[in-house]
Amino acid sequence: MSFITPSVPTLASVNSVRYTFTDQDFQVLPGQYMISCLGLSQSRTITMPDATVDIPMGKVYIIKDETGDAGTFDLNVVGFGIVGSRQPIDQEETGAVINSSKGSLTLVSNGVSWYLV
Numbered sequence: 001m002s003f004i005t006p007s008v009p010t011l012a013s014v015n016s017v018r019y020t021f022t023d024q025d026f027q028v029l030p031g032q033y034m035i036s037c038l039g040l041s042q043s044r045t046i047t048m049p050d051a052t053v054d055i056p057m058g059k060v061y062i063i064k065d066e067t068g069d070a071g072t073f074d075l076n077v078v079g080f081g082i083v084g085s086r087q088p089i090d091q092e093e094t095g096a097v098i099n100s101s102k103g104s105l106t107l108v109s110n111g112v113s114w115y116l117v
Contacts, residue, residue: 021066022046030054034062040069043076048107048114050080051087057111064104071101079114089114 019034020026025045028035035046046063049055063077078095079087089095089107096105096116107114 028061030059032061034064036064036066037070037075038067040065040067040073040075043074045076045078048077048079048087048089051109051111051113055109055111057109059109060117061107062104063098063107065098065100065102068101070098070103074099075103077105077107087113090116 020032021036021038023039027047028049030049075098079089086093106117
């Protein structure tokens, strides 16, 4: 009889995330996880990656206004594509907006589009 020893993640691998900082319009990449917006000087657009390519169903992203500037400058989070044919976020092609100080959005891929959780 053979036994399989399960792989146990280390505490460091469980608690570490790919953390990205920006104060620019930003295209989220497949390997990223936490997008932190710092010191916004104007409204910005965060574009999600293509949910149908290189993004597994269930992939989670967090977009966060870390410094509290979204109360003044909106963070617009949109799906991949061009205006008129973007992948929807919660079935809205216009996407979602962070417009409150220190606000955040958590998005999950269903393999076709994005949902807020």
